Amino acid sequence: MELINKGMCQLKNSRDQLLQARAVRRIHMKRVVVLGNGGHGKVIQDIINHYSTEYQLAGVLDDHYTSFVNNGMNFFEGLISDANYLSRSYPDLFFIVGIGDNRARKSVVDKLDIPRHRYATVIHPSAMISPTSEIGNGVAVIAGAIVNPHSQINDHVILNTSSSVGHDCQIEDYVHISPRVAIAGGTKVQEGAHLGIGSVTIPGVEVGRWSTVGAGGVVTDHIPDDTLAVGVPAKAVKYYN
Numbered sequence: 001m002e003l004i005n006k007g008m009c010q011l012k013n014s015r016d017q018l019l020q021a022r023a024v025r026r027i028h029m030k031r032v033v034v035l036g037n038g039g040h041g042k043v044i045q046d047i048i049n050h051y052s053t054e055y056q057l058a059g060v061l062d063d064h065y066t067s068f069v070n071n072g073m074n075f076f077e078g079l080i081s082d083a084n085y086l087s088r089s090y091p092d093l094f095f096i097v098g099i100g101d102n103r104a105r106k107s108v109v110d111k112l113d114i115p116r117h118r119y120a121t122v123i124h125p126s127a128m129i130s131p132t133s134e135i136g137n138g139v140a141v142i143a144g145a146i147v148n149p150h151s152q153i154n155d156h157v158i159l160n161t162s163s164s165v166g167h168d169c170q171i172e173d174y175v176h177i178s179p180r181v182a183i184a185g186g187t188k189v190q191e192g193a194h195l196g197i198g199s200v201t202i203p204g205v206e207v208g209r210w211s212t213v214g215a216g217g218v219v220t221d222h223i224p225d226d227t228l229a230v231g232v233p234a235k236a237v238k239y240y241n
């Protein structure tokens with residue numbers, strides 16, 4: 001009985017130590033507000049809440065909320081436009097736009113008056129990013145994503161679940177690389193392009209600005225701007241302008 005009591009006591013002590021360590025760590029964590037509470041916003045919140053050692057969640061803004069609330073624990077809820085007030089009033093807060101649609105994500109960033117350095121990049125711990133690659137601000141790197149050497153990932157990009165970016169790639173602002181997309185070495189994906197789930201590129205191709213590659217498409221040649229390309233090999237089937 002004494003042994004059991006001793007064991008229970010040790011267990012409680014180590015749990016207390018763990019909780020204490022977590023509390024200390026939280027004090028040093030940066031506070032981030034997620035803009036958007038839809039599917040992608042929830043994935044980012046999940047990473048921050050359960051896996052991040054750098055950020056803690058300080059609020060969620062979404063235009064489905066009706067009024068601005070600070071619940072007394074300094075957790076903010078309100079409209080996306082309230083981010084301007086938060087940015088001015090709390091200089092230590094960071095922000096990330098958690099909206100999957102590329103144009104909507106850009107429109108939010110354009111409307112807000114938040115300096116670039118206040119946008120946080122949130123990275124799932126299972127992602128692997130070569131230290132020779134550069135990642136911009138406001139980027140979401142979801143579980144299992146891989147970035148190989150000498151690639152450049154610009155601002156407000158989404159590298160979704162289990163996607164891979166090869167060596168020497170350039171991924172411009174507001175691009176969405178969907179789950180299980182494989183980008184071969186030397187690919188350039190221009191601003192706002194969306195590579196649909198499971199699509200792939202062969203080495204050295206370019207995907208034009210605000211173009212979409214349909215799910216499962218294989219890009220074997222340059223895709224012009226504002227184009228929907230689908231199939232294997234991916235062919236243009238629609239022009240957005």
Ligand SMILES: CC(=O)SCCNC(=O)CCNC(=O)[C@H](O)C(C)(C)COP(=O)(O)OP(=O)(O)OC[C@H]1O[C@@H](n2cnc3c(N)ncnc32)[C@H](O)[C@@H]1OP(=O)(O)O
Binds near residue numbers: 160196
């Ligand atoms: C965690 C997450 O969920 S991340 C989100 C990931 N989301 C995605 O990957 C989205 C993938 N979506 C798609 O592939 C969609 O089919 C889209 C976006 C390409 C459809 O775009 P739309 O502009 O609505 O095109 P629309 O549906 O009119 O299709 C145009 C033509 O392309 C065909 N087409 C559409 N998608 C595909 C595809 N993936 N492969 C082959 N053909 C396709 C359609 O059948 C249609 O052909 P038709 O004109 O002969 O009938």
